[in-house]
Structure formats: C-alpha cells, structure tokens
Amino acid sequence: MNALKNPLPGKGKSGPATARKSSRLRGTIAAARDKSCSHRALILAALAAGTSRIEDLLESADVLATAGALKELGARVERTGEGVWEVHGAPWQSPEVPLDLGNSGTGVRLLMGAAARFDLTARFIGDESLSSRPMARVLDPLRAMGAEAKSGEDGRLPVTLKGTSVLKAIDYRLPVASAQVKSAILLAGLGAAGDTLVREPHATRDHTEKMLPLFGAMVSTGQEGAETVIRLPGAQALSPAGIAIPGDPSSAAFPVAAALLAPESEITVTGVMMNPARFGLYDVLKEMGALIELLPAGERCGEALCDISVRTSHLSGVTVAPERAPSMIDEYPVLAVVAAFADGVTRLQGLSELRAKESDRLAATAALLAANGVEVSIEGDDLIVTGCGPAGVPGGGEVKTRHDHRLAMSGLVMGLASKAPVEVDETAMIATSYPGFFDDIAAIGGEID
Numbered sequence: 001m002n003a004l005k006n007p008l009p010g011k012g013k014s015g016p017a018t019a020r021k022s023s024r025l026r027g028t029i030a031a032a033r034d035k036s037c038s039h040r041a042l043i044l045a046a047l048a049a050g051t052s053r054i055e056d057l058l059e060s061a062d063v064l065a066t067a068g069a070l071k072e073l074g075a076r077v078e079r080t081g082e083g084v085w086e087v088h089g090a091p092w093q094s095p096e097v098p099l100d101l102g103n104s105g106t107g108v109r110l111l112m113g114a115a116a117r118f119d120l121t122a123r124f125i126g127d128e129s130l131s132s133r134p135m136a137r138v139l140d141p142l143r144a145m146g147a148e149a150k151s152g153e154d155g156r157l158p159v160t161l162k163g164t165s166v167l168k169a170i171d172y173r174l175p176v177a178s179a180q181v182k183s184a185i186l187l188a189g190l191g192a193a194g195d196t197l198v199r200e201p202h203a204t205r206d207h208t209e210k211m212l213p214l215f216g217a218m219v220s221t222g223q224e225g226a227e228t229v230i231r232l233p234g235a236q237a238l239s240p241a242g243i244a245i246p247g248d249p250s251s252a253a254f255p256v257a258a259a260l261l262a263p264e265s266e267i268t269v270t271g272v273m274m275n276p277a278r279f280g281l282y283d284v285l286k287e288m289g290a291l292i293e294l295l296p297a298g299e300r301c302g303e304a305l306c307d308i309s310v311r312t313s314h315l316s317g318v319t320v321a322p323e324r325a326p327s328m329i330d331e332y333p334v335l336a337v338v339a340a341f342a343d344g345v346t347r348l349q350g351l352s353e354l355r356a357k358e359s360d361r362l363a364a365t366a367a368l369l370a371a372n373g374v375e376v377s378i379e380g381d382d383l384i385v386t387g388c389g390p391a392g393v394p395g396g397g398e399v400k401t402r403h404d405h406r407l408a409m410s411g412l413v414m415g416l417a418s419k420a421p422v423e424v425d426e427t428a429m430i431a432t433s434y435p436g437f438f439d440d441i442a443a444i445g446g447e448i449d
C-alpha cells in the first residue's frame, strides 16, 4: 500500500455533544465538498489509464475509506495538498486484505459494481451500521451480469465478490429508487460486452452519468414515457481527468436549517451544487415560507453552483409527495426538525427508503422529535410532524444517533433553536460526511459543547 504524501487533518470530535439555544447566527461559510461526487471522482480516476487530479475532494471518513479500498485494489492514490489528490489508475487486482468501507453505503456499493468487471476476488466489510444494510439490491444485477457473489445473512455484508472480465450487459429496471444501485450497474457495464441499460421509474442523482464523460466515456440519458433510461456502451476505457468537487447540498442543509430556526439569523453558504436531483429540500423550504435566496456562483464538474443566503423565517407545514423523495433522500431528518418549528402539520410521504440508511431513519427521526416534545407519528411510509409553532419546540431530549451522522447533526440543529438544550449521544460519525460541521456551526455563532 502506498503512503499518503501529506498527513490528513484530525478526524474531528467524538463522544456526546449538547446544542443550546443560539441567536444571531451570522457569517459566510464555504459549503463542505460533495460526498457523492468525491466517491465517484476517486473511483473513475482509479479506472482511468493515467494520472487524474482531483481538487477539493471531501476528506471525510467515508471518502477516505473509498480511497483506501482503491489502493488495495491496485490504484496509486496520493494526497498532494489540502483536498488535492492524484490518482493513477491500473487494472484492478484481488486485494490482499478485506476492503473495509466503514459506514459508507456509497463506497461499498459503487466499488462492488466497479470491481465486478475485473478477474479478481474481493471481500467487502463495514461497520455495524453498514453490515445491517441491504446489498442484494446491487448483488442481484451484478450476478445477472455474470459476477459471483456470496453474502452474509439476508444479503448483507460481508460480501465476497468474484468479478470477471467477460461480463454480460443487462437491461435493468431499478426496483428501488437508488443512485447507488444505478451507479454500480453502470460501473460494471463499462467492462461488459454490449450496451447496458438502466431504467429508472423515479430519477435519482445523476452524478455518475455526468462524470463519466469527463473521463472520456460515452453514456446517454433519455426518457421513455415516465421512465428515465440510461444507456452505456460496453468495453470502454477511461482517460484521466482533472476534476474539482462542488459543494454538497446535503451538508449545507444543516447550517441553512440552523439559520432558518435560530432568531435574528442571516448566513450565506457558498458554492453549493444545484443539481435538481439533489435540491428538493430547498424547494420544500421555500414552499414552507423560508427566506432563501440563491445567487448563481459559476460551475464545477458540469454542475451549476449557487451561494445560498438564508434568514430566520416564519414557516408553515406542507405536504411533500413521495415522488420528490429521491431529490432530497438524505435531508428528511433535518427537514423533520424544521417542520417541528413550523406552524401546522407537515406530511412527508413515501419514505420507505429511509429504512435502508445508516439507521432506520424513519423510526429514528420520529424518535428524535418525540424525545424533544414534538408530536409525531409514522403512518405506513409517511412521517407526520405537528409543528410547535409560536409555542416553540420544548427540546431537552437525548438523541440516540444509531451510527447515523445525519441524525446527530439534525439533533444538534434542533438544540440550537429549541427551548431546552438537546444532547446527542455520539458525534464521531459526523466526520463520515461533514468533518467541518462543528467548525462551521461555531463560525456562524452556534453554541455546541
């Protein structure tokens, strides 16, 4: 394994934390870099013949786990400066050790797809949370393409995958709305004989499709009735690229929500990617009455960017239809927190996929709200939140984070605006997606200790 040229910054905080009512959140912060694009940039670079340079990579635990796995698979991966990485691709080989993807669903599922087209055997493992998440959704299509896979109980990790350089192309309709499954199939399809087709009944984030051409690959996206169809010709070689990673709308959601809820606040988060398949939360917040302004801020990686300015707002409950879920899938916990402060009832519909995240996020989000005195219920796959309105959110609860970074950050955002402080039981996993969270909240004046 090759060593990092420059040491990485510290891993962030761990242990419990308490957020206290804060007001006058002010300032401008740069958005944390996008996790989805960071994983993809590393993986595509490791498939390309030659040296790619990635700037502003998100140096979070999840992304570093992907970088570590790529080294074990034979790529040369070097950190040459803050957020700057050089990756030299090579044909992937059987790793000598199990590939430990820690907490990262994106890392493990995309890597299984990308590895399937090589003559190699790799064992994939992860932490307790990742080991409880479904992998059959990726292994089934990879098996249909000709890979062999053995999994733990119920299609979970550990998974031993035997890839093959003679993969078959498939025409596959996604049974769940998942960009990870789509991407795994497309990455495998790069090495298959013939055209691979992925059909999406509900469009999901399209970063893989958008980034592949930057590495010289051909891929096209079309519409057949209500379905989005992605077609990728097989037997494609990738060329190296220079990529700069845009800001993450999912991470930006936390400071934005804090400023909406804490009195007399006004902040700006700069450089946020506006990809429509990621931006659903911001549309919903506007529908709730949020004072949000979006200022165009150029482009990165083929994605339009904006600076988001947000002020403390009077919010009303809304209904969010199920078909909007893929465009804001990771934002429901913090949206539920925002809804708890609104006037009236918010209905978040069609959230079955939240049960397959780092925790059962549907149950855990309801528990977070209930522990802090908010009326909440789950009806089927819907989350119903009765906003506390002018009475305010009581707070005072202890949030069980269940290895889930988004729950931890959502609980802390609630505590920045609720009457009594909110404690979360663990914060280490925040570094999986947003290592700068505590610094950013402190920079705008939020009190977390």
Ligand SMILES: O=C(O)C1=C[C@@H](OP(=O)(O)O)[C@@H](O)[C@H](O)C1
Residues within 6 Å of the ligand: 035, 036, 037, 105, 106, 177, 178, 179, 180, 181, 183, 205, 329, 330, 353
């Ligand atoms: O492709 C990606 O980068 C991601 C897709 C989503 O997962 P699913 O594909 O499981 O919906 C999302 O929840 C995850 O944070 C990142």
Ligand SMILES: C=C(OP(=O)(O)O)C(=O)O
Residues within 6 Å of the ligand: 062, 103, 104, 105, 106, 107, 330, 357, 358, 406, 433
């Ligand atoms: C679900 C998430 O990530 P992953 O699936 O990559 O673990 C997330 O970041 O909220």
